[in-house]
Amino acid sequence: QSALTQPPSASGSPGQSVTISCTGTSSDVGGYNYVSWYQQHPGKAPKLMIYEVSKRPSGVPDRFSGSKSANTASLTVSGLQAEDEADYYCTSYADSNIVIFGGGTKLTVL
Amino acid sequence: QLQLQESGPGLVKPSETLSLSCTVSGGSISSSRYYWGWIRQPPGKGLEWVGSMYYSGSTYYNPSLKSRVSISVDTSKNQFSLKVTSVTATDTAVYYCGSGGDSSSWYAMDVWGQGTTVTVSS
Numbered sequence: 001q002s003a004l005t006q007p008p009s010a011s012g013s014p015g016q017s018v019t020i021s022c023t024g025t026s027s028d029v030g031g032y033n034y035v036s037w038y039q040q041h042p043g044k045a046p047k048l049m050i051y052e053v054s055k056r057p058s059g060v061p062d063r064f065s066g067s068k069s070a071n072t073a074s075l076t077v078s079g080l081q082a083e084d085e086a087d088y089y090c091t092s093y094a095d096s097n098i099v100i101f102g103g104g105t106k107l108t109v110l
Numbered sequence: 111q112l113q114l115q116e117s118g119p120g121l122v123k124p125s126e127t128l129s130l131s132c133t134v135s136g137g138s139i140s141s142s143r144y145y146w147g148w149i150r151q152p153p154g155k156g157l158e159w160v161g162s163m164y165y166s167g168s169t170y171y172n173p174s175l176k177s178r179v180s181i182s183v184d185t186s187k188n189q190f191s192l193k194v195t196s197v198t199a200t201d202t203a204v205y206y207c208g209s210g211g212d213s214s215s216w217y218a219m220d221v222w223g224q225g226t227t228v229t230v231s232s
Contacts, residue, residue: 001173003156034215034217034218036215036217036218038157040157045206045222045223045224045225046149046157046206046219046222047222048214048218048219048220051210051214051215051217051218051220052215052218055214055215057213057214057220087156089156089157091157091159091217091218093217096173097168097170098159098170098171098172098173099159099162099217100159101156101157101158101159102156103156104156104157
């Protein structure tokens with residue numbers, strides 16, 4: 001299984017919205033509703049932001065939202081804030097009970 | 111509230127076995143509410159799923175590591191462990207233990223340890 005494809009970087013100004021894509025195949029993203037998104041600040045452990053495509057864990061601001069269309073999942077961050085600047089990783093359950101990560105996207109708040 | 115803490119040697123010699131433990135507090139390692147897993151991150155690179163273990167005892171591993179990796183549980187210590195055999199420099203990484211389950215998803219981790227750095231070098 002190949003890694004999911006994410007853009008290496010994304011950016012936006014405070015208050016704006018930014019969307020990060022995550023492209024897989026019908027064997028992973030397109031085949032299951034088990035896409036998750038993690039936020040990772042430098043030197044810190046990842047934090048779950050979205051699970052099962054669009055669900056938010058308790059405590060995650062509703063500025064973060066997830067969606068999926070065919071083999072591509074997306075994370076949208078609305079009302080960008082300085083603290084949103086971080087690396088974001090998507091993951092998906094895939095055939096044969098494995099989990100695949102995307103390569104990560106560095107989000108810069110301008 | 112579930113908390114996880116990794117422990118183990120920070121330096122492992124090439125060809126030897128990397129062994130890490132993750133101590134669980136705030137919950138039972140035997141609970142059907144959780145699953146347990148390991149993720150690693152080589153220096154300056156992205157996250158990589160290593161493997162997961164479920165209440166049923168089923169374990170699943172990254173195909174690229176499958177022949178060298180095993181995850182096990184020690185109920186007496188409320189810990190789960192990772193072993194990676196025949197390590198090389200490419201196994202150098204920060205290793206995170208994590209958990210998910212009925213509080214979020216069986217294929218996502220909503221609780222993470224702080225991570226432990228393992229360097230493979232002679």
